[in-house]
Amino acid sequence: MNKTFKTYAAIFIIVMVILALLEVNKKETTDWRKNFDINEKSPFGLFVFNNEAKALFKNNLKKIEQVPYEYYNQHKKQAHNIVVIENNLDGESWKKILTQVSEGSDAFLMVTRMPKEISDSIGYYDSEISFEEENVLKLTDKKFQNDFIKLDKFPSGRGFSFIKPKVEVLGKTVEKKNTDQANFIKVKFGKGTIYAHTEPLFLTNYYLLKPGNTKYAQDVFSYLQDRETLWFVSNKSSTSRFFMRFVLSNPALKYAWWVLLGGLVLFIFFNAKRKQRIVPVTEPLRNTSLDFVKSIGNLYLQEGDFHDMMAKKAQYFLNKVRMDLLIDTQNIDEEFAKKLHLKTGKTMEMINEAIVLIKKAQDPYASVMKEDLTRINKLLDEILK
Numbered sequence: 001m002n003k004t005f006k007t008y009a010a011i012f013i014i015v016m017v018i019l020a021l022l023e024v025n026k027k028e029t030t031d032w033r034k035n036f037d038i039n040e041k042s043p044f045g046l047f048v049f050n051n052e053a054k055a056l057f058k059n060n061l062k063k064i065e066q067v068p069y070e071y072y073n074q075h076k077k078q079a080h081n082i083v084v085i086e087n088n089l090d091g092e093s094w095k096k097i098l099t100q101v102s103e104g105s106d107a108f109l110m111v112t113r114m115p116k117e118i119s120d121s122i123g124y125y126d127s128e129i130s131f132e133e134e135n136v137l138k139l140t141d142k143k144f145q146n147d148f149i150k151l152d153k154f155p156s157g158r159g160f161s162f163i164k165p166k167v168e169v170l171g172k173t174v175e176k177k178n179t180d181q182a183n184f185i186k187v188k189f190g191k192g193t194i195y196a197h198t199e200p201l202f203l204t205n206y207y208l209l210k211p212g213n214t215k216y217a218q219d220v221f222s223y224l225q226d227r228e229t230l231w232f233v234s235n236k237s238s239t240s241r242f243f244m245r246f247v248l249s250n251p252a253l254k255y256a257w258w259v260l261l262g263g264l265v266l267f268i269f270f271n272a273k274r275k276q277r278i279v280p281v282t283e284p285l286r287n288t289s290l291d292f293v294k295s296i297g298n299l300y301l302q303e304g305d306f307h308d309m310m311a312k313k314a315q316y317f318l319n320k321v322r323m324d325l326l327i328d329t330q331n332i333d334e335e336f337a338k339k340l341h342l343k344t345g346k347t348m349e350m351i352n353e354a355i356v357l358i359k360k361a362q363d364p365y366a367s368v369m370k371e372d373l374t375r376i377n378k379l380l381d382e383i384l385k
Contacts, residue, residue, distance in 0.1 A: 011266060012263065015259060015262065015263075016259075030042070030043060031043070032044065032153070032154065034086075034154070034201070034204075036085060036086040036200065036204070036234075037234070038050035038063075038233055040205075041205060042205070043153070043204060043205055043206035044154075044201070044204040044205070044206060045204060045205050046085065046203060046204060046205070047205055048204075048205045048208045048209060049203045049204070049205075049208060049217075052208075052214075053231065056217075056218065056221060057081075057221070057224075057229045058226060060081075060226070060227060060228050060229050061083075061229045061231055062228065062229065062230055062231070063231050063233050064230050064231065064232050064233065065233055066232075067089060067090060067093045067232070068082075068089065068093040068094075068096045068097050068100075068232055069090065069092040069093040069095075069096050071230075071232075072096045072099075072100065073096075077100070077105075077228075077230075078104075078228075079103065079104035079105050079191075079192070079227070080100075080105050080227055080228040080229065080230060081105065081106050081107075081108065081224045081225065081227060081228065081229035081230065082097055082100060082101070082105055082106065082107040082108065082229075082230055082232070083108045083110075083229055083230065083231040083232070084097070084107070084108070084109050084110065084111065084231075084232050085110045085111075085200050085203060085231070085233075086110065086111055086112060086200050087111070087232055087233065087234050088234070089115070089232070091115075091117055093232075094115050094117035094118060095117060098117065098118070098121055098189065100192070101189045101190060101191075101192035101193070101194055102189060102190025102191060102192060103190065103191060103192065104190075104191040104192050105192045106192050106193045106194075106195065106224055106225060107192070107193075107194045107195065108195045108197075108221070108223075108224060109194065109195065109196045109197070110197045110199075110200035110203065111196075111197075111198070111200065112156045112158050112198060112199070112200065113126065113158070114126045114196060114198065118194070118196070121189065122164075122167065122187045122189055122194055122196075123163070123164035123167065123187075124160050124162060124163045124164065124167060124185065124187075124196075125160065125161050125162040126158055126159065126160050126161065126198055127158070127159070127161040128157050128158060129157060129158065129159035129160070129161060129173060129181040129183070130155070130157035130159065130173055130175055130178065130181065131157055132155075132157070132175050132177075132178075133152075133155075134150065134151065134152045134155070135150075135151045135155040135157065135173050135174070135175065135199075136148055136149070136150050136151070136173070136174040136175075137149045137150075137151065137171060137172075137173060137174075137183065137184075137199060137202060137216065138171065138172055138174050138180075139170060139171045139184070139216075139219055139220070140169055140170055140171060140172060141170065141219075144219045147215045147216050147219050148174075148216060149202050149207060149213050149216040149217075151199070151201060151202065151207070153206060154201070155199065155201060156198070156199055156201060157173075158183070158198040158199060159172075159173050159181040159182055159183040159198050159199075160181070160182045160183065160185060160198065161181075163182060163185060164187075166187070166188075167185050167186070167187045168185065168186040168187065169182045169184070169185055169186075170184045170185060170186050170195070170223065171183055171184025171197065171220070172184070173199070183197065183198045183199050184196070184197045184198075184220070186223065195223055195224075197220065202216060202217060202220075203217060306368045306369065306370050306372065306373045307361070307364075307366070307368040309373055310357070310360070310361040310368050310372060310373045310376055311361045311362065313361070313373075313376055313377055313380060314357070314358040314361040314362060314376065314380075317358070317380040317383075317384070318358070320384055321340065324384075325339075325340070325343045325344070327339045327340060327343065332355055332358060332359060336355070337351050337352060337355055340383070344383050344384075346382070346383050350379060350382070350383065351383065353379060354376070354379040354380060354383060357372060357375060357376040357379065358376070360372065361376065
């Protein structure tokens, strides 16, 4: 076996051992969040109720994933039943539901915190009525007096703190130390009826799977007429269409999937590192212009032709003045000096000295020393800065 294969094998074995240890030491955790999701099998999901709802409503139930506002704008319905279970609807949707009720439909609202659009219309206030860790829900109708449900896990304690006189109380929250408080009411609204229940927790998986609790749920929904029922479910309850949903929902398959991805990443990393060729370093082309200038300069110095070098420097300077400063250089006189002074900001003494040296450079019979060349070079560079 080569070294690379041994490395891969060692990494794979280490990952497998770590995953095995994690799986052995993993503790089952229960999700106690109140999600009211029809696809959730956690304690406070609605998976059980969703599966039993068709039988409960005698196959008259239809689940709607649209919000009521959109649905009723697209469909004209005869009188029917409306069910809303802990669904955070918008204000316009609640108004649409009230419109349907006023025309003869019945609305069954099982919401912990009743929307303002509903409470203002039918006249009640909902609030915290109980702070006990356990509640008992009972119905006021004598024929249901033996049917109740005990909430021993995280009851909301919500109920109605104020109700108008014509509102009928159908159910109450019973406590040992306090008086009974209303949590389930019925009120006429137009041609229809609104049923409002503030404790939808009894419909969750945890409570429906307890023996005897389904009877209370059947009693609560028995107030609805036997006709078409529309259940507006939350959009989050729709089944995921992600192609990996089955793999990711199964812990064992999910671990295998992540191990596979991790192995592929490691393989690509080590394989690319092993096979990548060395990129040769290409030296950029050198700029030899400066070397050329230095060579020419050295040639002039060796020849000792300071006059010619001084003339070329003066010629280059005057050309830059014409092109960059737009000053006429035909006459190197007092007027030229003033313009150069204004545009460069240099002192007149410096400019006058430079003019004297320029004229000396232009005079073919002038005697030029090395010091003159050094001085004109320094002055002209300083002026053009």
